[in-house]
Amino acid sequence: MTKNEKKNKIAKVVRLLKKQYPEAICSLEYEGSGYKLLVMGRLSAQCTDERVNIVCRELFKKFPSAKSLADAEIEKIEEIIKPCGLYKMKAQNIKDSAYLLHYKYNDVVPCDMDTLLTFPGVGRKIANLLLGDLYKMPAIVADTHCMRICGRLGMYKNGEKNPLKTEKIMSELVAPSEQSDLCHRLVLFGREFCTAKSPKCSECPLKIICKDEIEIKKLGIERLDECLDTVWRVFSAFEVPIFPPEGAVTYKERIEKTRIDKDITFYGALHNDKVIGVLGIYENNHIGYFYIDKEYHGLGIARDLFTLLKKEHKGSITVNAMPYGVPVYTHLGFLPTEGEKNVDGIIFTPMRYEK
Numbered sequence: 128m129t130k131n132e133k134k135n136k137i138a139k140v141v142r143l144l145k146k147q148y149p150e151a152i153c154s155l156e157y158e159g160s161g162y163k164l165l166v167m168g169r170l171s172a173q174c175t176d177e178r179v180n181i182v183c184r185e186l187f188k189k190f191p192s193a194k195s196l197a198d199a200e201i202e203k204i205e206e207i208i209k210p211c212g213l214y215k216m217k218a219q220n221i222k223d224s225a226y227l228l229h230y231k232y233n234d235v236v237p238c239d240m241d242t243l244l245t246f247p248g249v250g251r252k253i254a255n256l257l258l259g260d261l262y263k264m265p266a267i268v269a270d271t272h273c274m275r276i277c278g279r280l281g282m283y284k285n286g287e288k289n290p291l292k293t294e295k296i297m298s299e300l301v302a303p304s305e306q307s308d309l310c311h312r313l314v315l316f317g318r319e320f321c322t323a324k325s326p327k328c329s330e331c332p333l334k335i336i337c338k339d340e341i342e343i344k345k346l347g348i349e350r351l352d353e354c355l356d357t358v359w360r361v362f363s364a365f366e367v368p369i370f371p372p373e374g375a376v377t378y379k380e381r382i383e384k385t386r387i388d389k390d391i392t393f394y395g396a397l398h399n400d401k402v403i404g405v406l407g408i409y410e411n412n413h414i415g416y417f418y419i420d421k422e423y424h425g426l427g428i429a430r431d432l433f434t435l436l437k438k439e440h441k442g443s444i445t446v447n448a449m450p451y452g453v454p455v456y457t458h459l460g461f462l463p464t465e466g467e468k469n470v471d472g473i474i475f476t477p478m479r480y481e482k
């Protein structure tokens with residue numbers, strides 16, 4: 128895969144995971160407090176977030192501020208955080224970090240990577256978590272989920288174990304505004320589907336893009352029947368009436384006419400060489416069919432098809448949009464040319480795209 132192909136692929140992952148997990152929240156319950164996230168981030172090394180949350184309820188009850196933790200007796204901290212493992216080192220690190228935070232930085236977590244790395248026990252993973260969550264800065268948290276899943280998705284060699292390499296590669300591939308949220312979603316996704324052992328690939332919402340690429344290309348007349356059959360396969364269930372210029376007809380009538388006249392160019396989305404989406408445009412630059420298989424919604428295929436069509440067709444492009452299609456065409460840059468029309472009791476909106 129080229130770098131651009133990887134960027135496109137990860138953009139699709141971002142879109143699908145947003146749908147799957149609308150809330151991109153950190154699984155550490157830090158309640159918006161930089162002090163708490165700093166401590167919890169350190170405790171989470173080789174420990175589950177769930178356990179850190181439980182342990183920290185008691186820890187923050189006893190030591191609610193950086194000052195109280197900085198001034199606490201080390202044995203008392205150790206006793207509470209013992210279930211998180213490596214408790215001697217972690218206790219010393221969080222006490223020393225709390226000291227720095229309170230006495231040197233007036234309880235404000237610094238917002239630059241270099242300063243954060245001077246806090247005891249804070250590595251790039253925690254620093255990125257702090258920058259992304261507290262300051263909404265672009266930040267790839269190269270934790271075990273991120274490293275595993277992005278490798279399986281082909282962003283780099285599967286099985287890559289170097290977090291720095293992962294962070295560098297992913298920060299160049301993921302849009303800066305999406306990085307932090309994506310990492311939170313990858314944690315949720317990694318627990319639910321793309322688990323370390325036995326990932327649930329058959330139920331996975333990313334399986335289409337993980338396993339195979341979707342190809343967008345001009346199909347032309349050679350695959351006309353296949354394109355029309357693809358459209359018909361879905362719409363035959365509805366007998367949806369549509370609007371060629373001569374008035375409302377059924378989809379079947381329209382398809383048969385197109386099959387005979389062959390005055391159309393089809394752009395298609397192919398998955399395993401099967402047509403799963405089509406955009407058909409007549410010689411008069413009027414869109415006749417635009418359809419993406421339901422299973423493939425949310426991958427940005429409509430936009431990809433339209434981008435290719437725009438590149439190849441000169442002049443304005445028109446469409447008679449059904450009510451459910453109006454938002455899609457609007458999103459693609461079409462504007463209504465007149466108000467809604469009612470033909471034989473069916474409502475449509477004539478729309479135009481001007482280059």
Ligand code: SF4
Pocket residue numbers: 279280320321322326327328329331332333334337338
């Ligand atoms: S298809 Fe399987 S390997 Fe690919 S992202 Fe989904 S769960 Fe992970």
